[in-house]
Amino acid sequence: MGDYAYAAPTSLEEALSVLEAQANDGQRTQILAGGTDVLVQMRSIDKEPRTLVDIKHIAETNALSIGADEIFIGAAIPSAALNENDELKGLLPGLIEAADLIGSTQIQGRATIGGNLCNSSPAGDTIPALVVVSAVCVIASPGGSREVAVGDFVTGVGENCLESNEILVGLKIPRPGNNSADAYLRFIPRTEMDIAVAGAAVALTLDEGGTCTSARVAIGAVAPTVLLVEAASAALVGTKVDDDALNAAAAACSDAASPITDKRGTVEYRTKVVGVLCKRAGGIARDRASS
Amino acid sequence: MSKLHVTTSVNGQPEEVLCEPHQSLLDVLRDELGLTGTKEGCSTGDCGACSVTLDGRLVCSCLVLAAEAEGKEVGTIEGVANPDGLHVLQQKFLEHAALQCGICTPGFIVAAKVLLERDPNPDETTIRYWLAGNLCRCTGYDKIIRAVQDAATELAHEA
Numbered sequence: 001m002g003d004y005a006y007a008a009p010t011s012l013e014e015a016l017s018v019l020e021a022q023a024n025d026g027q028r029t030q031i032l033a034g035g036t037d038v039l040v041q042m043r044s045i046d047k048e049p050r051t052l053v054d055i056k057h058i059a060e061t062n063a064l065s066i067g068a069d070e071i072f073i074g075a076a077i078p079s080a081a082l083n084e085n086d087e088l089k090g091l092l093p094g095l096i097e098a099a100d101l102i103g104s105t106q107i108q109g110r111a112t113i114g115g116n117l118c119n120s121s122p123a124g125d126t127i128p129a130l131v132v133v134s135a136v137c138v139i140a141s142p143g144g145s146r147e148v149a150v151g152d153f154v155t156g157v158g159e160n161c162l163e164s165n166e167i168l169v170g171l172k173i174p175r176p177g178n179n180s181a182d183a184y185l186r187f188i189p190r191t192e193m194d195i196a197v198a199g200a201a202v203a204l205t206l207d208e209g210g211t212c213t214s215a216r217v218a219i220g221a222v223a224p225t226v227l228l229v230e231a232a233s234a235a236l237v238g239t240k241v242d243d244d245a246l247n248a249a250a251a252a253c254s255d256a257a258s259p260i261t262d263k264r265g266t267v268e269y270r271t272k273v274v275g276v277l278c279k280r281a282g283g284i285a286r287d288r289a290s291s
Numbered sequence: 292m293s294k295l296h297v298t299t300s301v302n303g304q305p306e307e308v309l310c311e312p313h314q315s316l317l318d319v320l321r322d323e324l325g326l327t328g329t330k331e332g333c334s335t336g337d338c339g340a341c342s343v344t345l346d347g348r349l350v351c352s353c354l355v356l357a358a359e360a361e362g363k364e365v366g367t368i369e370g371v372a373n374p375d376g377l378h379v380l381q382q383k384f385l386e387h388a389a390l391q392c393g394i395c396t397p398g399f400i401v402a403a404k405v406l407l408e409r410d411p412n413p414d415e416t417t418i419r420y421w422l423a424g425n426l427c428r429c430t431g432y433d434k435i436i437r438a439v440q441d442a443a444t445e446l447a448h449e450a
Contacts, residue, residue: 008359
């Protein structure tokens with residue numbers, strides 16, 4: 001393989017042609033957004049030289065729009081910038097909290113939701129939060145663009161369906177209505193700067209009487225990929241999201257979990273805790289949706 | 292390997308450097324520009340010793356490629372003191388004995404300065420969370436937090 005190289009294309013078209021030209025030369029490429037995973041990995045577990053294609057100079061990957069029906073978050077926007085956007089935080093508090101949980105102030109200044117998704121760690125905090133708000137990946141391909149639901153994007157531990165000649169441009173999210181809200185909680189043994197032992201995200205909609213009309217529950221760090229737990233969603237719909245309903249949803253999450261034992265937690269512990277997190281996140285989402 | 296020509300600004304001074312495509316901003320600051328105030332701790336973004344600002348935003352310079360600094364404003368610890376003497380934060384770190392070996396100190400001061408510019412009167416919890424990405428293995432953190440609180444108070448009086 002060749003040497004390291006760096007490219008900073010200023011349009012999607014140019015970025016795609018860099019990917020194609022490098023592939024034709026037999027040179028490996030890797031997309032660079034915030035770099036908080038890429039730079040660490042290229043100095044440790046994966047030192048093979050490649051061309052780093054910086055997508056931070058492209059208009060589309062920096063775009064942030066909050067429309068009447070849809071929200072778009074460009075793949076190159078750092079978490080800190082998202083967290084400083086009060087309107088976005090008000091509409092998607094769970095997703096922004098999930099992004100805000102990742103790393104220190106310094107990491108927040110660089111790390112992106114798009115990068116967290118493309119890194120595709122089982123413990124990626126934003127992934128369950130994206131799944132419950134029905135986020136869709138907008139992907140630029142040589143033949144045009146394609147869209148893939150976040151739940152279908154991640155295919156395994158560190159694996160996703162993005163081809164080497166494609167770029168994640170950003171995430172499209174249906175704008176939540178007034179009676180809808182999301183929440184994400186994770187467990188770590190300290191209060192900051194750690195990787196999830198387990199995580200749970202809940203998004204739900206209430207009618208005027210406080211009855212849940214739709215719900216999505218997703219859990220992280222308890223399986224090779226994020227899991228959308230349909231049984232937990234079903235346990236909430238039609239209820240007032242009271243303790244009985246939340247306990248049923250929690251049990252469904254524990255049932256769905258298939259975690260491993262590692263230095264961060266055991267199978268038994270993760271299985272139990274993911275249910276507790278679902279219950280608490282569900283309560284937060286309910287309170288937010290009714291306020 | 293072809294070197295990249297990078298034009299940037301460091302502490303308000305225009306700089307031009309030749310760097311490797313995968314060379315970090317940290318390495319270029321220290322090895323090419325001789326600005327050794329920025330320290331290398333972990334090189335994985337965990338310790339904050341290499342904290343600098345990039346267009347005003349706090350980042351770990353070990354996790355930024357030098358090439359990414361093209362056209363940006365970089366701020367390092369060398370730019371914190373003013374011609375008349377130490378910055379209030381630096382003075383308070385001395386008064387509160389908020390350092391021993393000193394390796395983490397530039398990162399703490401750069402990080403704390405960004406905090407006080409955004410939030411002149413942060414409470415203790417805010418300071419602790421903001422500085423959670425800066426590790427100190429000597430003093431513990433209480434003296435550091437007190438130095439930042441005292442600096443905030445003094446800066447408020449000056450304003």
